[in-house]
Each structure stands twice: as C-alpha cells, then as structure tokens.
Amino acid sequence: MSKQQVSVFWFRRDLRLEDNIGLFQALHSTYPVVPIFIFDDSILDSLPKNDARVGFIHQSLSKINVQLQEVGSSILVKKGKTTAVWQSLLQEFDVKEVFFNKDYEPYAIQRDKAVCGFLETNKTSCYSFKDQVIFEEKEITKADGLSYTVYTPFKNKWLEKYKSIAPVQEYDIEPHYSNFSKTGFAFPSLEQIGFEESPIKVRPHNLKFIANYQDIRDFPALDKTSYLSPHLRFGTVSIRKLVNWAFHKNDVFLSELIWREFFMQILFSFPKVVTQNFKSAYDGIQWRNDEADFKRWCSGTTGYPMVDAGMRQLNETGYMHNRVRMVVASFLIKHLMIQWQWGEAYFAEKLLDYDMSANVGNWQWAAGTGCDAAPYFRVFNPEIQLKKFDEKGVYVRKWIKEFDLGYGKPMVEHAMARDRAIATYKAGILK
Known part of the structure; x- marks a missing residue:
C-alpha cells in the first residue's frame, strides 16, 4: 500500500x-x-x-x-x-x-x-x-554590513526600514484551510507526554494599558503591564500584527519590541554571549560566587524588600516586573559579586517568558559586560528604587507577607557593597 x-x-x-x-x-x-x-x-x-x-x-x-x-x-x-x-x-x-x-x-x-x-x-x-521578527539576521546592519552592537543606531535603522514598508504584510490563512490534510490524530494528554499540570499559569495578554505605557511601566504595584512576553516567546501572537498596531499607539512600547529584535540579532551574530561576556575585557573580574548568598537571593531572603518581593513573585508565578528584574539582577551581580551566568540560569529555569536572547542580553546589560550595557559603576540602590517605584510598599507587601512584622536586616550593607563592586571591576577589567 x-x-x-x-x-x-x-x-x-x-x-x-x-x-x-x-x-x-x-x-x-x-x-x-x-x-x-x-x-x-x-x-x-x-x-x-x-x-x-x-x-x-x-x-x-x-x-x-x-x-x-x-x-x-x-x-x-x-x-x-x-x-x-x-x-x-x-x-x-x-x-x-x-x-x-x-x-x-x-x-x-x-x-x-x-x-x-x-x-x-x-x-x-x-x-x-x-x-x-520583523527583521532578521543581516537585514539591519551598519553601512559596512556588520551587525550593530549599540541599540540606538539599530533602532533608528529599524524604524527607517519599517516605515519604508509599513504596514508589514500579514497573512490570511483561513481561505486556505481546505488544504489541510483530512486527519484525525489522537491528541495526547500532558501526562502522556510525561508531564503534569503546574499551579503556575501563563496569563492572557492585555494591551489596554499601552496608550500611557511610558507613565506606568515602572511601577510594579499597578500591575498594568501587557503580559505579552510569553505569548511572543511561543508565538501565540503575531509580531507583525502587534508591531503594525503598536506603531500607531506608543513609541516607548514599540521600542521594547525593537530591543527584542536587537538582542536576537546579537545572539545570532555573536553566539558566544550565551555563556561568555560580550566584552572580553571583563573576563578578568574576580567573582565571589558564594553559594549561600546565591540561595538567599533565589529564595527572596536578602533583607532588601524590593529584591525579595521580586524573587518571590518569580518563584510563585513565573513572572517578574521589568523594573524589578533590573533591581534584582544588579543586586546579585554588584552587591553579592556573583557572576551574571548564575542569575541568567536561574531566570531561565523560572521565567514563563524565558527567551535566550533577551535573558542573556539583559543580564549582560546589568553586569556591564554586554553590548550597549549599563556602565559597571552603576549600582542600583535597592532602597532608593523602593522609594521611587513602590513608595507605599504595596508591591512588597503583596509578596512579602511578613513585611510589617519587623522585616529582616539586609544581608549586605549597600555603601560597602557598592564600593567593593566598583573596586573589583576596576581591578579586573583587562587593559
């Protein structure tokens, strides 16, 4: 037959x-x-x-x-x-x-x-x-054909190219449904694949807050983010539909989508960044890499409320607010002097929206070792971040149930940790 x-x-x-x-x-x-x-x-x-x-x-x-x-x-x-x-x-x-x-x-x-x-x-x-993606691999390059390693010129070139073809073509598949093979395959249960239901679920995405995205995106207590990231990661939404829509709605939100493509291009062009510093000058830094300190960071028991709330949110839900991601990453790297690869691996294990290019790119940004990264001497003060972005403590109280019962003492003093980090970076950067 x-x-x-x-x-x-x-x-x-x-x-x-x-x-x-x-x-x-x-x-x-x-x-x-x-x-x-x-x-x-x-x-x-x-x-x-x-x-x-x-x-x-x-x-x-x-x-x-x-x-x-x-x-x-x-x-x-x-x-x-x-x-x-x-x-x-x-x-x-x-x-x-x-x-x-x-x-x-x-x-x-x-x-x-x-x-x-x-x-x-x-x-x-x-x-x-x-x-x-809207643009892939070698579609957004410098005049010499090399990949951009700084975000702003990449973004400018991206926007210039997008505007020349906007809106990007979308593909209507429904008229062609009759071309699917007529089959009746048995759909397996999760258990048949060897897995089981998780109490953690991916939330539906929500675009109703995008109009004033730039005014609300840094305040975790508002919980007014789009929750798009896992849907983009697994392709349950179309990037073309999203960009064609966002282009007319909010420039700051669109910039975040362009960052996504910037990090994808970096990963494609420089695959070493998965495990190695983009800037090899940082390879000489002497990290503490204390396992007990790392466990406290993972469990959200550092004594710094915004750091701990973020890690507990991650552990319980698979999400973490973007502003808080920057704070917890900076704390691990600069306060505890634990190399970014440890944090990147933990996020890879826990994040519902884990996307290698963005995860590696953002961790190296926080460490100062990546392309177009934050300068190594920028050390977030977790207490100032708390006052600026969660002044009334709504976010930290949501995730730290014992917060009002005399919260724990910080595991490391900020000023000392900041000075130690800057000195260690200075000593370790290869000339």
Whole structure:
C-alpha cells in the first residue's frame, strides 16, 4: 500500500494558525498539509515534570487542534529526539516538502541544519521562513554590513526600514484551510507526554494599558503591564500584527519590541554571549560566587524588600516586573559579586517568558559586560528604587507577607557593597 503524499508544517515558536508565514506557504503547496509539533527530548529532559511552559505549549497546541478539527483536520503531536521523530514520519508518510519558521538560537540552528540535511538526503525539500521578527539576521546592519552592537543606531535603522514598508504584510490563512490534510490524530494528554499540570499559569495578554505605557511601566504595584512576553516567546501572537498596531499607539512600547529584535540579532551574530561576556575585557573580574548568598537571593531572603518581593513573585508565578528584574539582577551581580551566568540560569529555569536572547542580553546589560550595557559603576540602590517605584510598599507587601512584622536586616550593607563592586571591576577589567 503506497503512503500518502503530503507536505508537513512543523510548529515550533509559532503556536497559532493566524498570520503564520510558514504555514501560509505550506498551504500553497501541491500536497495536503499535515501539521506537526515535536516535544523535543533534548529540551524536555532537563525540565521539571511540572514545568509551566510545557503546560502552556500543550494548552496552545490543544487550541490549534480544536481549530483544525473544525475543518476536518488535526495536529500530529510527537515526542522524542527530533531526527528520530523525522525518521518515523518518513516511514509513515511520503513527505514531499517540509515548511517551518526560523529559530535563531544556537541549538535550534544546529537542530534545523541536521533535520534539513536528513530530509534532503531522503529527497524531501525543506523551506524555512522569517516569522518571529520583523527583521532578521543581516537585514539591519551598519553601512559596512556588520551587525550593530549599540541599540540606538539599530533602532533608528529599524524604524527607517519599517516605515519604508509599513504596514508589514500579514497573512490570511483561513481561505486556505481546505488544504489541510483530512486527519484525525489522537491528541495526547500532558501526562502522556510525561508531564503534569503546574499551579503556575501563563496569563492572557492585555494591551489596554499601552496608550500611557511610558507613565506606568515602572511601577510594579499597578500591575498594568501587557503580559505579552510569553505569548511572543511561543508565538501565540503575531509580531507583525502587534508591531503594525503598536506603531500607531506608543513609541516607548514599540521600542521594547525593537530591543527584542536587537538582542536576537546579537545572539545570532555573536553566539558566544550565551555563556561568555560580550566584552572580553571583563573576563578578568574576580567573582565571589558564594553559594549561600546565591540561595538567599533565589529564595527572596536578602533583607532588601524590593529584591525579595521580586524573587518571590518569580518563584510563585513565573513572572517578574521589568523594573524589578533590573533591581534584582544588579543586586546579585554588584552587591553579592556573583557572576551574571548564575542569575541568567536561574531566570531561565523560572521565567514563563524565558527567551535566550533577551535573558542573556539583559543580564549582560546589568553586569556591564554586554553590548550597549549599563556602565559597571552603576549600582542600583535597592532602597532608593523602593522609594521611587513602590513608595507605599504595596508591591512588597503583596509578596512579602511578613513585611510589617519587623522585616529582616539586609544581608549586605549597600555603601560597602557598592564600593567593593566598583573596586573589583576596576581591578579586573583587562587593559
């Protein structure tokens, strides 16, 4: 019996049917389209069994599956080592073409190269598309073709290029739904994938506060942020729709979306930043890296209310307000003299919106070791930050239940820690 000739669309960081370029292109293929998602053991094996992000992916795939069932199709969900899964798919179907949207992280680039190499040796054509950014890789460069390493000129060039094509084309997929393969794949439960429900959930995104974003974004007690970041990370929203909308709504909010693409370009162009300082001159700094101090930071028991509230919010919800992220990162690096890689790894474990490029970029910004980073001698004073951005203590009381019962003494005195950090940086910076 001959196998069915199909095209395959491979979902990854684009968990939506709407305005999905790779899916749009797949549905214009000659062959009926089988949509798939692969839970990659190379990623899953390092995660706890109740990882909330896996639960969110599963929930998003379930929504896609319901949409597909309405048009007589379904999504095929697999689990395993990626290349082994593709080997099994070629046994099951006569796969003529594979379509997917690009991912710019080092592991993903390596994985996709291996998969496409395997597919092409089996006479299966491979097509990849730009979907999670407005501009990718080498589209925003200096006059000499090199990547920008300073944000402001990158932003200016980005805006210039965007305005020349605005609004960015969006892709209407619904008229092509009939091109999905007529299938009825069984949709696996979270338990069948080897995971379980987490008490932590991804919140719906909310854009109603964007009009005055610049006035409210620094005050964590207001809780008036968009909660977009995990949705951007996993592609449940379209960056094209969002940017076309934000361009007319708020310049400061749009700038945050451009920062996202700046850090993605840095990661793509300088993959060493995943584990190493962008500025190698900082490689000589002598870190304390005290494990007991690190545990106190992780658990939110440093004695500095804004630091502790932020870490407890992170541990309980998988979120942390952006202003507070800067404060807790600066504290770990400058007050405790613990290198940024420790904090970056902890955030990678806990954040619902963990995105390698932004996480690495922001941690190196705080450490002063990254491109266009804060100067090393800038040391946030957590007490001043509390007075400026949570003067009435609403945010810290929400996360520190014992706050009014005589809160603990700070584990390190600010002035001493600041002087120690600056002296250590000065001594360690390589000439």
